[in-house]
Structures are given as structure tokens and as C-alpha cells.
Amino acid sequence: MAKNKSGNGAERSNKKSMGFATKAIHVGQEPDPSTGAVTVPIFATSTYVQEELGKHKGYEYARVSNPTRTRLEQNLAALEGGSSAHVFASGMAATVAVTQCFLKQGDHLICGHNVYGGVPRLFNQVIAKYGVEFSYVDTSDLDAVKKAMRWNTRLVWIETPTNPLMVLSDIKEIAAIAHSKNAELVVDNTFMSPYFQQPLALGADMVMHSTTKFLNGHSDGLGGVIVATKPMHAERLAFMQKAAGAILSPFECWLVLRGVKSLAVRMEKHDENGRAVADFLRKHKKVKKVMYPGFTDHPQYALAKRQMSGFGSMITFETGSLRNAKKMLAKVRVCSLGESLGGVETLISHPATMTHAALGEQGRKEIGLTDGMVRISVGIEDTEDILADLDQALVAI
Numbered sequence: 582m583a584k585n586k587s588g589n590g591a592e593r594s595n596k597k598s599m600g601f602a603t604k605a606i607h608v609g610q611e612p613d614p615s616t617g618a619v620t621v622p623i624f625a626t627s628t629y630v631q632e633e634l635g636k637h638k639g640y641e642y643a644r645v646s647n648p649t650r651t652r653l654e655q656n657l658a659a660l661e662g663g664s665s666a667h668v669f670a671s672g673m674a675a676t677v678a679v680t681q682c683f684l685k686q687g688d689h690l691i692c693g694h695n696v697y698g699g700v701p702r703l704f705n706q707v708i709a710k711y712g713v714e715f716s717y718v719d720t721s722d723l724d725a726v727k728k729a730m731r732w733n734t735r736l737v738w739i740e741t742p743t744n745p746l747m748v749l750s751d752i753k754e755i756a757a758i759a760h761s762k763n764a765e766l767v768v769d770n771t772f773m774s775p776y777f778q779q780p781l782a783l784g785a786d787m788v789m790h791s792t793t794k795f796l797n798g799h800s801d802g803l804g805g806v807i808v809a810t811k812p813m814h815a816e817r818l819a820f821m822q823k824a825a826g827a828i829l830s831p832f833e834c835w836l837v838l839r840g841v842k843s844l845a846v847r848m849e850k851h852d853e854n855g856r857a858v859a860d861f862l863r864k865h866k867k868v869k870k871v872m873y874p875g876f877t878d879h880p881q882y883a884l885a886k887r888q889m890s891g892f893g894s895m896i897t898f899e900t901g902s903l904r905n906a907k908k909m910l911a912k913v914r915v916c917s918l919g920e921s922l923g924g925v926e927t928l929i930s931h932p933a934t935m936t937h938a939a940l941g942e943q944g945r946k947e948i949g950l951t952d953g954m955v956r957i958s959v960g961i962e963d964t965e966d967i968l969a970d971l972d973q974a975l976v977a978i
């Protein structure tokens with residue numbers, strides 16, 4: 582299974598004929614050739630014995646490569662339809678790697694103005710120190726993206742749907758705009774997972790995930806991945822894994838390998854429960870507004886149908902005030918108040934004080950993120966239990 586001998590899983594000859602769920606369970610997840618173990622072993626080793634100088638089985642040192650990691654990278658490349666995948670210690674570590682690999686002093690990056698709050702924090706407070714310039718743009722507005730492009734723009738970074746406002750950006754059109762100026766498009770596909778959205782097939786150059794979320798699916802490990810499309814990407818990202826070392830541990834790779842086996846069935850149930858919760862919230866008299874791309878009157882419903890094959894389970898709703906949000910969140914019992922998403926359990930959070938606190942009051946105001954907004958990542962529990970829990974919590978407002 583050495584990466585340099587068998588190549589990336591995306592290149593496996595039978596990959597194209599497999600359905601998504603089959604790929605999730607089988608690509609990179611083949612039985613262990615030395616023992617027949619059905620699950621990929623956790624190779625807990627820091628180094629590998631070499632037969633003689635320069636003669637080894639494709640693995641030399643675990644920061645550079647590890648067989649459990651290779652298997653996960655094969656799997657994720659196949660699921661996103663990329664030519665390689667590179668896993669890192671967290672979604673943010675993967676984001677740092679993109680900036681290190683593809684930006685240098687004097688370069689410019691266009692970032693969606695409403696992405697995960699940690700991304701602008703990283704760009705403004707860390708990467709900007711190295712002389713990289715950033716512009717924040719409403720990427721749902723294609724003219725705004727066009728206008729923001731500069732001679733030195735190298736990357737466009739979008740998240741669609743956005744976190745937490747559930748606004749979509751047109752991947753195909755933005756890829757065309759970026760390419761017309763020799764820039765590349767990176768899509769954070771964390772919210773949808775490759776099950777519901779395939780940005781590379783729409784023209785994006787790279788896909789990023791916090792594997793912490795739906796790919797792992799069980800809220801038990803951090804991780805991040807960049808799925809790439811060009812040999813140049815693979816070369817630089819693999820080099821950065823070796824040079825900077827922010828790689829994913831074999832155990833956490835294994836957790837993601839285990840998690841993705843059920844990605845297809847989980848996403849179906851997330852979607853089913855998401856629809857039920859969105860409808861319930863919309864009819865609830867204590868809820869002022871619901872942001873969910875599956876509503877036929879969502880302003881971008883047509884785009885959602887075009888570029889996504891499901892609506893997922895991320896929903897944001899307006900309770901009217903910080904006081905209301907606080908009261909409601911103190912009452913939930915089935916839903917867990919916590920700062921993440923994409924787990925089997927329903928996770929509920931308060932963007933203004935949690936995920937988007939780093940934006941500051943003014944920053945949140947500029948994108949329309951209010952103190953009364955609550956974000957829910959609907960899990961895969963019994964639908965009625967989630968609805969009953971939300972109902973009893975909303976009554977407290």
C-alpha cells in the first residue's frame with residue numbers, strides 16, 4: 582500500500598464504476614494484505630526498518646507517510662473525485678497548509694465574507710504578517726467576486742453554504758472567474774460532505790474539509806483534509822506535510838476511515854431530519870426566521886438544487902435576542918449545546934458567542950449575524966425526539 586508504489590486511490594482502475602457508498606467502504610479500506618484484517622490497521626510506528634540503504638517498502642518516517650494515513654488519503658481523494666488527498670491535524674492546519682503551499686509575499690486571496698470565524702482569524706492575525714493580502718467579499722454576488730480579482734490574486738476561498746447564514750455561492754461560476762485570471766478556487770465542503778456536493782466536478786481546484794465534522798461523524802477526533810486535482814498540488818502538499826509536520830495521527834486517520842464507512846447512510850438521515858426540523862422551526866411561533874437552503878423560497882433554492890444533491894442538516898434560526906437564545910439553549914436536553922457540527926448527535930450552538938466570536942461585533946453586524954441566531958446541526962436521532970426537545974426549549978422563550 583505504499584503511496585509511491587500503488588499510487589493514489591483515486592487512480593484505482595475500478596473506482597469510477599463504484600457507487601458513493603461502495604467507494605466509502607472499499608477504496609483505501611481493502612483488507613490488510615499481510616493478515617486479512619477487514620479493517621485498516623492502525624500503524625502506530627514512528628519509523629520503518631530498511632533492508633539496506635535506500636531499500637525500503639515505500640515508508641521511511643511517519644511524518645512523511647504512514648500506511649493508515651495513506652489509506653485515508655486514498656479514500657477521501659476518491660470520495661471527492663480528486664487526484665490526491667492530504668490530511669492534517671485539524672481543519673485549520675489544513676487551511677494553513679494551503680496558504681503555505683500556494684501563497685507567497687505579495688500574493689492576494691479573496692475569501693468569502695461569511696466563512697467559519699477561525700479562517701479570517703488565521704488569515705488576518707497570522708498569515709497577513711507574511712505579506713499576503715486578503716479581501717473579504719460576498720461571494721454569493723458574482724460581480725463582487727469579479728471586481729475583487731486583482732493581478733496578484735492567487736486563490737479564491739469559499740464556503741458554501743456559509744456558516745451560519747446558509748447563503749450559497751455558485752461554485753461553477755466562481756471557478757470560471759478565478760480561472761480567467763489564473764487563480765485557483767478552494768471550496769470548504771465541510772457542511773455538505775462529498776455525499777451532497779462535489780466541488781471538483783463543478784470546476785473547483787481544491788476541496789477542504791474539517792474532517793472533525795461529517796466525515797468523521799462521531800465527534801471523537803479533529804482532522805482536516807485538502808483534496809487536490811493537480812500533480813503540482815500533490816507535490817507541494819505532501820512536501821508541507823513532511824516539512825511542517827502538522828499531520829493527522831494514525832489513530833485519528835483510523836477514526837475517519839471508520840466514520841466514512843457510514844457517511845452515505847448518515848447523510849441521508851441527517852437530510853431527512855434536517856428537513857423535518859426546518860419545517861418545524863418555520864411553523865413555530867417563537868421562531869422569527871429560519872435559514873435553510875431546502876426551502877423552496879430560499880433566495881438561492883434553484884442554485885441549491887443545481888449544485889447540491891441534498892440540503893444537509895445545518896439550519897440557523899432567529900430567536901429575536903441574545904436573551905431568548907440563552908434561555909432556549911439552557912433548556913435543550915436531546916440537543917447538545919456545543920461548538921461543533923456534523924456528529925451523529927444533534928449539536929446546537931450560538932454563533933455570535935461561539936464560532937463567530939472572533940469576528941467582533943462590527944464584523945458580525947456587517948454580514949448580518951445577530952445575537953439572537955442559533956445554529957443547529959441536526960443529528961440522526963429519532964426525529965420526534967429532536968422536535969419535542971426543540972419545542973420544550975422554545976417554550977422557555
Ligand SMILES: Cc1ncc(COP(=O)(O)O)c(C=O)c1O
Binds near residue numbers: 672673792
Ligand atoms: C466550515 C468549517 N471549516 C473549517 C473549520 C475548522 O476545522 P477544525 O475545527 O477541524 O480545525 C470548521 C470548524 O468548526 C468549520 O466549521
